[in-house]
Amino acid sequence: MIRKLTMIQAITEAMDQKLAEDSRVMLLGEDVGVNGGVFRATEDLIHKYGANRVVDTPLSEAGIIGAAIGMAMNGLIPIVEIQFLAFIYPGFEQIVSHAARMRYRTRGQYHVPMVIRTPYGAGIRGPELHSESVETFFAHVPGLKVVAPSTPYDAKGLLIAAIEDPDPVIFLEPTKLYRAFKEEVPEEMYRVPIGKAKVVREGTDISIFAWGAMLRVAEEAAKQLEREQGASCEVVDLRTIYPLDRDAIVASLKKTGRAVVVHEAHKTAGMGAEIISIINDEALIYLKAPVKRITGFDVPVPQFSIEDDYLPTPARVKSGIVETLTF
């Protein structure tokens, strides 16, 4: 029988299996215990693994992340849940100045095998600061890895890979996709490698690079364009934001000669700029048109009544693609 899970179920299962398998693995966060997490990602895990391994912490992100760093240095593998990406800022110093640097400073003697999971992105009618997509902040910090799955299957495999990764991983979960759809997810443990993109739709006219919730927007635009105008769009799910899969980006671009990047984050200094730069570095001569960025705007994420207008939509992606195709 085919077993289908939502992304949140897949995430829970990954943690559950790692908790079962490896006694060093722990969960820490606000409301992750008795309450099972504000999105229920850790539902019931406290009952299975006890309050010593699934810990309801005080409301204190620097405390949670800082303590997890210490735990990770001393033999444990903490998985931290931050309730929403914007609430990671109180712990930003701990991430940037410590988690990312401990291995470096001690020349490999100590390292920080930690995962920080957090929902990110807009589209759920959340209040202020519940919809941020600031992956750039972490991609600019050598020593961190940054991951963002777009499907239940990848979420499970990437999370297991992240937990097993000896370095700190920022694991960004697109809130909008938590329960958006189900797909087949193997019951056994498996890994999706960090740093590897995936071509989710083959095409020849243009490459669309996206991740997280924007992947589906990209796919929708690709489908519509194919149907409406016969354009053949290749859609590449980057899956890992740092380190980017340069080879996949370049290979797709060389094939199509045109590209758009779709992301929710603000345009300026968003990861779209880095992707354009990789193309500039490696494949400029293949480019038949400027790479178009279809992104969140350079404004704070607005209140939710107009958040859909802040986000890239299939319509905006399509018009960006058409612009690129007709350049």
Added chain:
Amino acid sequence: MIRKLTMIQAITEAMDQKLAEDSRVMLLGEDVGVNGGVFRATEDLIHKYGANRVVDTPLSEAGIIGAAIGMAMNGLIPIVEIQFLAFIYPGFEQIVSHAARMRYRTRGQYHVPMVIRTPYGAGIRGPELHSESVETFFAHVPGLKVVAPSTPYDAKGLLIAAIEDPDPVIFLEPTKLYRAFKEEVPEEMYRVPIGKAKVVREGTDISIFAWGAMLRVAEEAAKQLEREQGASCEVVDLRTIYPLDRDAIVASLKKTGRAVVVHEAHKTAGMGAEIISIINDEALIYLKAPVKRITGFDVPVPQFSIEDDYLPTPARVKSGIVETLTF
């Protein structure tokens, strides 16, 4: 008589004159009062303006920046000094989630006319975390402006403009240049407009975009290359990192058809990527070669005995230029 000042003197003078002129202006920070600041930028100002306007605060960056936000909302114009850029992180949430958003959230009713000054960059044999160049973190936050002067003249004019700006400005002072050289600085107040780059050396073969301490590295490379190989390099001092002066970037690129960007920040998601993207957006067809980024590497800024190897040097810039010219 020509009066020459170092950059730090020019900065002090800008604050002094604004304190004298406008009773709403205040200074806040660790050791800015009696001690005159760890780099002596606020030397003697407490004696001139009193401890109510030049305030030695507790060691608490969230406190300083958060209190300054409140002050700014209630009629004052605080200038905050953070001792080194990496020590801004405890106040990161206050900057990102509040300073940058107050005008937006209140639809212009309240705003935060505040300047956060901080030394940044490597090359002074500083201990760990005294050499960061993470301007990307701020350039990715709509609602902030980000400025980085490269000369005493610009430092004074830009700082006065920043203090007078009705929005929060992150004012990055290249530590290495504080006392590196003197230049003529007018005694009277003047403004250097935020958002405007400056062509500091005209050329026709290639454009070099830089700011802060890297400007001089760029100029040095340009000079050497002209002498050694007759290459004509245009050097553009961006001066403002957000909003970038797109017109100046595009104009120079259109003229030369080739470009390098030089910055100290890590390469990935550094502002070089944004500059490449602007060129991609506006002037791709003028490009004769990929834009080369000569930047700090994707590693934590190393301990100071090898920091010079982390930083772009004239030699590295030259080899990047040659690579671009011979593409």
Added chain:
Amino acid sequence: MTSLYQVLAPTGELTQDIEGRLDESVMIKMYENMVLVRLFDRKSINLQRQGRMGTYAPFEGQEASQVGSALALTPGDWLFPTYRDHAAAIVHGQSMARVFLYWMGHMEGSISPQGLNVMPPCVPIATQMIHAVGTAWASKLQNEQHVSLAYFGDGATSEGDFHEALNFAGVFKTPTIFFCQNNGYAISVPFSQQSASKTIAQRAAAYDIPGVRIDGNDVFAVWLTMKEAMERALNGEGPTLIEAITYRYGAHTTADDPKKYRDQEKLAEEWRTERDPIQRLRTFLVQRGLWSDAQEAQLVARANEQIDAALVEAESYPKSRPEDMFKHVYAEPTWMAEEQEGELVKPAKKEDIPA
């Protein structure tokens, strides 16, 4: 352990003499406001259920804390509410329509009424406490006789910002009042797991500022404590930390299920029946002959009318337009904003957005 300051017992009896310290007209105002905001709160939950509002954070049970404290303020005072303190905001002059707009995700939901300083609801926990130090400090430096009042919860006391704010206020003796509504929970986490410390008020000792622990369901105690704190603040004696013991009867937000972490039947009902802030004031007023059933009926009718009117106002308020997001990012728009606004040509169509 700091003792609990209480004036009006749950039975509606005074536990101490407050003659001359609290006018009857104020008592009636307190009552009227508490009833109004409770009805507002219930209405809001309904609106959320009907899909006419987004996630909402209810405050039922905490009315005495919010109404009593905000009523003590004078118009120029600065009020820093969290996402749960709309009762306080409304009492300090915010319009109910505006509060509805906020929870409807409108861009104009957190504008302060002209001449008043009702700050936008603060979402990142504890961060607003420091702003209230800054505004109060500025008031003091500019010789304005105004206090700044920051609300926060028990959970907020674990954040570093709590500590930095209290420390700053202590050093600079800013006229700030730190008002903690200890409703026992930070979402699901009870205060006993939030800290080893038994009380929040005792933390004031760490900053050598006064700390008071009060019955937060006793609106008289709240108001009297506030008045004292304000007096000290305006005398240049600096900040006060107030811990008001209270309880939210309902969920943390409409997205929360309190049954996951506590015995709602028992605990919430116990508070509701035995320590309700409105009930006890009503008993008191009735006993004093200050309140009647007829007045009650009138009040409820009037309140419902006001709420309905506010809702009509909010729902007929011009919707936020996509272009609004480009406004007020800076005093002068940047070229990015101008250019990007152009990309809005095709406004988002719900149909074609993948679910």
Added chain:
Amino acid sequence: MTSLYQVLAPTGELTQDIEGRLDESVMIKMYENMVLVRLFDRKSINLQRQGRMGTYAPFEGQEASQVGSALALTPGDWLFPTYRDHAAAIVHGQSMARVFLYWMGHMEGSISPQGLNVMPPCVPIATQMIHAVGTAWASKLQNEQHVSLAYFGDGATSEGDFHEALNFAGVFKTPTIFFCQNNGYAISVPFSQQSASKTIAQRAAAYDIPGVRIDGNDVFAVWLTMKEAMERALNGEGPTLIEAITYRYGAHTTADDPKKYRDQEKLAEEWRTERDPIQRLRTFLVQRGLWSDAQEAQLVARANEQIDAALVEAESYPKSRPEDMFKHVYAEPTWMAEEQEGELVKPAKKEDIPA
């Protein structure tokens, strides 16, 4: 105000009976270590002046606090020093050569000796306090009988991380010892301006953990207090906050000029002549017949030899190579690192870098 715990008065007399609690051999170790690290500290300042080392943070005056506390530890304990706590690091087993390397800007200056847990000096103020909660918590969960000791200064107590660390440790009863060297200043800012609170120890009340205020120049008081805190920690009774009152005689760092903010002649000299930690222990030991001039001469000679040897070791240690910066960023290098290492072909030449 919490009273000051003192055992060994500045005169060298015991103020209370400590029979059986402190071996004479430990006393001598204390003395030897304090003399050694003071000589080390002075040497370091000289090296900085000669340009053989970068900016350096001296600790002279604080030897009793650092030596007494670190000597109390057992080898598996975790030590979290700041940039000023090399004395503690050395006592806990860090080599002096390594400390020199750190201040020489070498990439390998903060490697812990094998089998010991001497953490890299922490630069961002107060951030290490939370790590010491985490390591201690992990020790406890893994049933290891080890404490984690975090050093920090008086200024650090204003940071939010101080608060969050103490609160966490209180909630989870982690075997963490928070050791504050209150040397009176955070760079130029005296503690009286750092907080309205008179003491740091009194802040323990905010977390319901024990707080002790001790004479930080009294190495016996430091050691005995540590032993008690360790016992409590290992008994599962949780953390302790220790405030050790001390003074740095010199500058904040070699880049600082203390004359800008205090009367060095008067204040620093007063501490040096009247309350010096080494002087008082020497008086005590000599009075007890445990120490002689001959031993002193030997000790100084041996210490100088060790320091010189460490310096030779550090200066002849292979220099950091540019490639080193690409190592240990991740367990496995990324393609960026591999590619960027290639850009190092032209190593930085001092000549052509603009000043």
